[in-house]
Amino acid sequence: MSLRKSVGFLAACLCMGGSVLASGPADGGTVVGKVILDGTAPTLAPLVKSGDANVKDKEVCGAADVPDESLVVGDKGGVANVFVYLRRAPKGYKAPEVKDQLVLDQKGCVFLPHAAAIRVGQTILVKSSDAVQHNLHTFPQRNDPSNLLIKASEDKGVALKYTKPESDPIEVKCDIHAWMSSYHLILDHPFMAVTDKDGNFKIEGLPAGTHEFRVWHERAGLLEKEYKVEVKAGAEKAVELKYAVAKFPAKKK
Amino acid sequence: MVPLRALSVVPAVFGLALMSAGCQRAEPVQWDSSEQVKKLTPELGEQVTKIVNENAGSVLKPKMVSEKPVDDHTKTVRRELQLKHGQDVYMKRCVQCHGVSGDGNGDVANSLYPRPRDYTKGIFKFTSTPYGSKPRRDDLIATLRRGVTGTSMPAFRLLPKEDIEDVVDYVILLAQRGELEVQLANEAEASEELDPDYISEFIDDVGAKWKDSSGPPTQPLTPQPELTPERVALGREAFLTKGCSKCHAEDGRGHTKDNIGKDAWGHPTRAADLTSGMLRGGQEPIDIYRRILNGINGTPMPGFRNALESEPETVWNLVSYVLDVSNRRRSGTKIPAGLIKPYSEPVPAAEGEAAPAGAE
Numbered sequence: 001m002s003l004r005k006s007v008g009f010l011a012a013c014l015c016m017g018g019s020v021l022a023s024g025p026a027d028g029g030t031v032v033g034k035v036i037l038d039g040t041a042p043t044l045a046p047l048v049k050s051g052d053a054n055v056k057d058k059e060v061c062g063a064a065d066v067p068d069e070s071l072v073v074g075d076k077g078g079v080a081n082v083f084v085y086l087r088r089a090p091k092g093y094k095a096p097e098v099k100d101q102l103v104l105d106q107k108g109c110v111f112l113p114h115a116a117a118i119r120v121g122q123t124i125l126v127k128s129s130d131a132v133q134h135n136l137h138t139f140p141q142r143n144d145p146s147n148l149l150i151k152a153s154e155d156k157g158v159a160l161k162y163t164k165p166e167s168d169p170i171e172v173k174c175d176i177h178a179w180m181s182s183y184h185l186i187l188d189h190p191f192m193a194v195t196d197k198d199g200n201f202k203i204e205g206l207p208a209g210t211h212e213f214r215v216w217h218e219r220a221g222l223l224e225k226e227y228k229v230e231v232k233a234g235a236e237k238a239v240e241l242k243y244a245v246a247k248f249p250a251k252k253k
Numbered sequence: 254m255v256p257l258r259a260l261s262v263v264p265a266v267f268g269l270a271l272m273s274a275g276c277q278r279a280e281p282v283q284w285d286s287s288e289q290v291k292k293l294t295p296e297l298g299e300q301v302t303k304i305v306n307e308n309a310g311s312v313l314k315p316k317m318v319s320e321k322p323v324d325d326h327t328k329t330v331r332r333e334l335q336l337k338h339g340q341d342v343y344m345k346r347c348v349q350c351h352g353v354s355g356d357g358n359g360d361v362a363n364s365l366y367p368r369p370r371d372y373t374k375g376i377f378k379f380t381s382t383p384y385g386s387k388p389r390r391d392d393l394i395a396t397l398r399r400g401v402t403g404t405s406m407p408a409f410r411l412l413p414k415e416d417i418e419d420v421v422d423y424v425i426l427l428a429q430r431g432e433l434e435v436q437l438a439n440e441a442e443a444s445e446e447l448d449p450d451y452i453s454e455f456i457d458d459v460g461a462k463w464k465d466s467s468g469p470p471t472q473p474l475t476p477q478p479e480l481t482p483e484r485v486a487l488g489r490e491a492f493l494t495k496g497c498s499k500c501h502a503e504d505g506r507g508h509t510k511d512n513i514g515k516d517a518w519g520h521p522t523r524a525a526d527l528t529s530g531m532l533r534g535g536q537e538p539i540d541i542y543r544r545i546l547n548g549i550n551g552t553p554m555p556g557f558r559n560a561l562e563s564e565p566e567t568v569w570n571l572v573s574y575v576l577d578v579s580n581r582r583r584s585g586t587k588i589p590a591g592l593i594k595p596y597s598e599p600v601p602a603a604e605g606e607a608a609p610a611g612a613e
Contacts, residue, residue, distance in 0.1 A: 133495070142436065144462070147384050147554070148559060149556065149557040150559075158559045167439060168443065175553035225445075253577075
């Protein structure tokens, strides 16, 4: 129901002055790209070592290494978990309804996925494959914060919803297992992507014109505030974004 | 009249603060703007301040952001007088701790642990509403009447009803002003401009968030049963198996090794010591019930509604257990209220605060 509400909200914001741009990959343009690390990726020690006897809930959280996902670099230096997005939809653009549900899982005391692009009003089901409790604690700027205790082996899923767009990705944590951290970007339009394990991303259905993208990574913060890309209807534009490894310093604890 | 407890809690400093406020009528000169605004370019900062002032007024003529002007002169004047009266009460009894603009930086704040609440984030802990929501007006009134046990926040039991009502409105006004300012500052920082097309959204947001503050409180899933020793035993069992002990430790004292997080104000937190006999959010079963179901805003304490909805009696069992451990030490060792205990870690510079004066 809240889904419908958010659509109403979007419709209300529509500026009637401009032409209402149609959406969909057919008439829109596409941006494909890759985010690349310039330099040697650091080797990161696991956050929790397999078999660590001192870790909380060691049977579950210590069953396997918990990887440090704060900088994941894949094939040919591609950087994973980078958010690429328009801060706001082009004026006059009418965003299509969100139908897809997003499932978040917690497995081996790791949030899956580590980085998620989410639409305002989209239903998120928070599940847990772990036989221990977690708490999902969001740290938004505009949305009301949530802090949900997720029970052990939650398989039905607890619903989570964001009602407002955020400027940049927000952190989502588990306080019980303090190393568990992930990032959500919430926008009221679909022009956003998270790079895959090899640093690739694709944003489709963009109205023709020049767009300014933001590029954000959890270690680096904003890498770009207005990366300009010219998009032509029906065409695909390829970009490569390369950043020095020094831009990705380890976060202070 | 300031209740005696308040005086015993903040001894000398309290008097000093009153003196330094001067002998003239304690009217604030100006509200401060938040750190976020100070970080903006001067032009953007001015734009933010202008919009904030249009919506929240000034110290001379404070306005509630969420209240739209009405076309009724008598009503408007009456409301203005109420808010001014709230301000008078605030400047007399609250400002030394909570600060002129409600940012928790009053003259004596640095010597207090925990620090006085910074209202400008719009976050309140002792609520009867779900996690992430605003408090009800009645929650704030209850906090004022009850005080916050185990902290320097005094109980204002003897304050006339009118003073309480109006000062609570003034607190809400400061909270709304603070929230609007922070939201606009965030927007200005992110966009490097304030696009007039989006400004009204931020103003409306503040109103929408406070809209339910006169709505009903969270009701328990089942009526309160008698809190029997059997329930205490079952509650202990649940405390160990439903996740409480992961933060509060098995004995409820909160002394687990890796239990450090930060609260929404940037201060280090730890799970409450439930055995201290000083439940901050109220000692009534329903208060504890709501803490468990809703969680505590701005802190790691999560809401258990989803987790325990299918076994509502467990919530009451947990309440029985929490009350039992909390009462155990009541008669014995009593930690003095408002104990001056420095934060264990310096507050990070990013929060724009100096290290607490009391730090050792």
